[in-house]
Amino acid sequence: MDLNLKQQLPSLVLLFGLAVVAVFLRSNAALFVPVAEDLDFAFRLMVAGTVIAILRNEIGMSTFGVFGPVILAFSWVLIGPFWGFLVIGYIFILTTLARIAISDLNLGTPHRVASLLVVAAIGLFVIEAAGQLQDIPSLQAVILFPVVLTTWYAERFVGSLTETGWVPATRRLAATLVGITAAFLIITFEPLIRLVIHSPELWVALVALNIALGTVTDIRLGEYLRFRELRRSLGSENTGDILTMRVRNREFIHKYNPSPIMSQFNKGDMKKTLHGLSIPTTATYLIAQDESDFDELRTLMKTKEKFVIKPLDGYGGRDILLVRGQDDATDAFLTNRGRLTADEVVAHARNICVGGVGDYGARREALVEGFITPDGMLADRTTGGVPDLRVITLQGFPVMSMVRLPTEESNGTANIHTGAIAVAIDIVTGEASGGYHQTRDAFVDSHPDTGADLEFAIPDWEAVLTMASRAAIASGLGFAGVDIVFDEHNGPLVLEVNRRPGLGIQNANMDGLLRRLRYVETHSEPGQFHSAADRVQQAQQWASQDWKAISQPPAESDSRHEVKA
Numbered sequence: 261m262d263l264n265l266k267q268q269l270p271s272l273v274l275l276f277g278l279a280v281v282a283v284f285l286r287s288n289a290a291l292f293v294p295v296a297e298d299l300d301f302a303f304r305l306m307v308a309g310t311v312i313a314i315l316r317n318e319i320g321m322s323t324f325g326v327f328g329p330v331i332l333a334f335s336w337v338l339i340g341p342f343w344g345f346l347v348i349g350y351i352f353i354l355t356t357l358a359r360i361a362i363s364d365l366n367l368g369t370p371h372r373v374a375s376l377l378v379v380a381a382i383g384l385f386v387i388e389a390a391g392q393l394q395d396i397p398s399l400q401a402v403i404l405f406p407v408v409l410t411t412w413y414a415e416r417f418v419g420s421l422t423e424t425g426w427v428p429a430t431r432r433l434a435a436t437l438v439g440i441t442a443a444f445l446i447i448t449f450e451p452l453i454r455l456v457i458h459s460p461e462l463w464v465a466l467v468a469l470n471i472a473l474g475t476v477t478d479i480r481l482g483e484y485l486r487f488r489e490l491r492r493s494l495g496s497e498n499t500g501d502i503l504t505m506r507v508r509n510r511e512f513i514h515k516y517n518p519s520p521i522m523s524q525f526n527k528g529d530m531k532k533t534l535h536g537l538s539i540p541t542t543a544t545y546l547i548a549q550d551e552s553d554f555d556e557l558r559t560l561m562k563t564k565e566k567f568v569i570k571p572l573d574g575y576g577g578r579d580i581l582l583v584r585g586q587d588d589a590t591d592a593f594l595t596n597r598g599r600l601t602a603d604e605v606v607a608h609a610r611n612i613c614v615g616g617v618g619d620y621g622a623r624r625e626a627l628v629e630g631f632i633t634p635d636g637m638l639a640d641r642t643t644g645g646v647p648d649l650r651v652i653t654l655q656g657f658p659v660m661s662m663v664r665l666p667t668e669e670s671n672g673t674a675n676i677h678t679g680a681i682a683v684a685i686d687i688v689t690g691e692a693s694g695g696y697h698q699t700r701d702a703f704v705d706s707h708p709d710t711g712a713d714l715e716f717a718i719p720d721w722e723a724v725l726t727m728a729s730r731a732a733i734a735s736g737l738g739f740a741g742v743d744i745v746f747d748e749h750n751g752p753l754v755l756e757v758n759r760r761p762g763l764g765i766q767n768a769n770m771d772g773l774l775r776r777l778r779y780v781e782t783h784s785e786p787g788q789f790h791s792a793a794d795r796v797q798q799a800q801q802w803a804s805q806d807w808k809a810i811s812q813p814p815a816e817s818d819s820r821h822e823v824k825a
Contacts, residue, residue: 271471278467282460289458296457301334303456304447308333310466311443315435318473320482323436324416328409333443335406341444343396347387348410348440354383355414363418369614373415380411427699428678479504486767489701493770501772503763512777516654516738517759525737525759527572528625533734534754539727541754542745543630547572549613554606557628561593561602566631569605571612571624580673581608583631596672632753635746637719641665641712645672649685649718649744649752651728652761652773655784656792657799658725659776661685662768663692663718668709669699681707682768683714687803690721696768722796724752729792731757739777779807 285292296303308330315321323329336344358379362372384407390396413436420429447453456462483504484491491499503512513522534541545560545567546553560567570580582596583605592599600608612626638647645666652660662682666672669679676682676698684693695704695714706713718724728742731754741761744752766773779802790798 268475275464275468275471278464279461282464285460293458300453300457301337303453304334304337305330306463306466307453307456308443308447310470311446312439313470314473315439315442318477318480320480320486321435321439322432323439324413324432328413329436329439329443331409332406333440333447336440336444337448341441344444348406350387351380351383351407351410352414352417355380355411356418359414359418369611376411376415377408380407383407475510478506480506489703490767490770490772494772498772498775501775502766503773503777505763507774508760508763512654512739513760517740521736522759525735527756528627530735530757531627531629534731537730537734539730539734539754540750540752542568542632542747544627545630546628548609548626548628549624554610557606557609558602560628561605565593568627568629568631569609569612570627570629572627573624579608579612581605632745632755633748635748635751637716638663638665638746639748641707641710641714641716643668643672643709645670646674646745648674648755649724649728649746650761650765651725651732651742651744652765653729653732653740653742654777654780655738655786656729656733656790656795657780657784658687658728658796659780659799660765660769660771660773661687661725662765665695665707667707676764676768677762681714682764684769685718687725688800690718690724692716694768694770696764698764698767720752722800725796725799726792727752727754729795733792735759776802776807 309326312323312326312329316323316326332344332348338344339347355376358376359372362375367375413433417429417433420432456466479502483502487502490502494501517525528547531541531544535544545564546556548554548557565583565586567583568580569583580596584594584596586593587599590599592601593605595605597608609626609628613624632646634642634646641647642665647663647665649661649663651658662684664674664676665681665683666674667679667681670676671678674680676696679697679699681695681697681704683695685691686693692714695707696702697704697708704714724744728744731742732740735757737757737759739759739761741758743755743758745755746752763773780799783802784798
């Protein structure tokens, strides 16, 4: 049986079973329609869920979840859009202010969320009291669950401010509000809801529609806009060369990073692997999880003035604490979050381990590793932060790369989603070829803060690429993004290996990643052993031919050349 058919078979069985139920209900419509009319909210919910899914996955809007906007849209149906918006805004502002007020206390997730729920409950009481005293029926009909969801939105919004900055957080909040409004408008269109109630076959069609949109479509509307300059540069006949999120997830992450590998992929284990294989990486001082580890952290802080604390499962720079030194006069540690005492530094690590911003009580681990002093070649072009090199690999073959330069807009992080500059790096030569400012959708010739030019070349480029290839092979991930930093004292170091590398690198390079990935799939020899150095040389040969067919066969590899990753 074809693999695709195997994957689709369970969903086909599901649809067939639902179709049988629909036929039975249709044949007994007189019996079941009155019940359906009494439960009209169920049909509004199924329509609202589909609307939010389409906004998120077909248009590309980033909302705070799917369930939340659906429930809030439904609450508007009960109390009306005016009062619904007013109540949501009131609770959101109230709990956001409360969240900001307690942000610096390091309460830990359970007590922080409980505090917000208490504030929300007080706010709910005020609304209900005002509704009764002023005889406003809509306020007396306020539902508890939407209020709790709004409190959660306040928690996530404030958390996102520290993770990504004002612009992305506000954009996501606005998209959530647009989603709620769109869902409300559609589920209050009574002719549509009556049609769904009286048509059991449409219930099956909604499931089929969501399955089809989730598996068949390859590109979101938002990606048309995101890659519009790239599409124009490639020409209409080559737009299929662009890797979209759907294709990345379905055909590369699913295929080359299967669930067993993804579930076992741990940055702590990855660090141990890199150290064990003598692949240069940042020093690992401690992986903290419980109080005994925090005591060890206190001891470490007596001998190390510079170090980094970050969650093992973190991404996008969230919850990272950079300790740059210590003030001898006050013993305060100088960090990216201001001056902190030793207790406050330990409290940051503890907060990571008890859930941090996003995991609500799930225990995590905090990685304490060496501080990176950026090499002048890249550091001199920025005002702070740690620039890095991202190399995308498939089966260990490097296919595309870029340098990410922090900016004041990105708050010193190398995250291009928050404002860092992406600079394309040629796979063959290691030379920079122009910068892209994703948050402004603009190509730049110089750094926006320092004015430094973006013309440079990575020293010992082939050795750097080989390091990236070795790290990717060691990770076990077939499709990976390897991040390399350049330390002033230790040279290039592997910072981490990413299992879901982003797509913005294509805009920086003005070339489609999918074309290169397909080329590697076609021309590599999966059954043969190739050392990391061989893979780099082969990839550079392909790149020098612009990833087009070459006449000579790939060079033979001798497995005796390398027994490392």
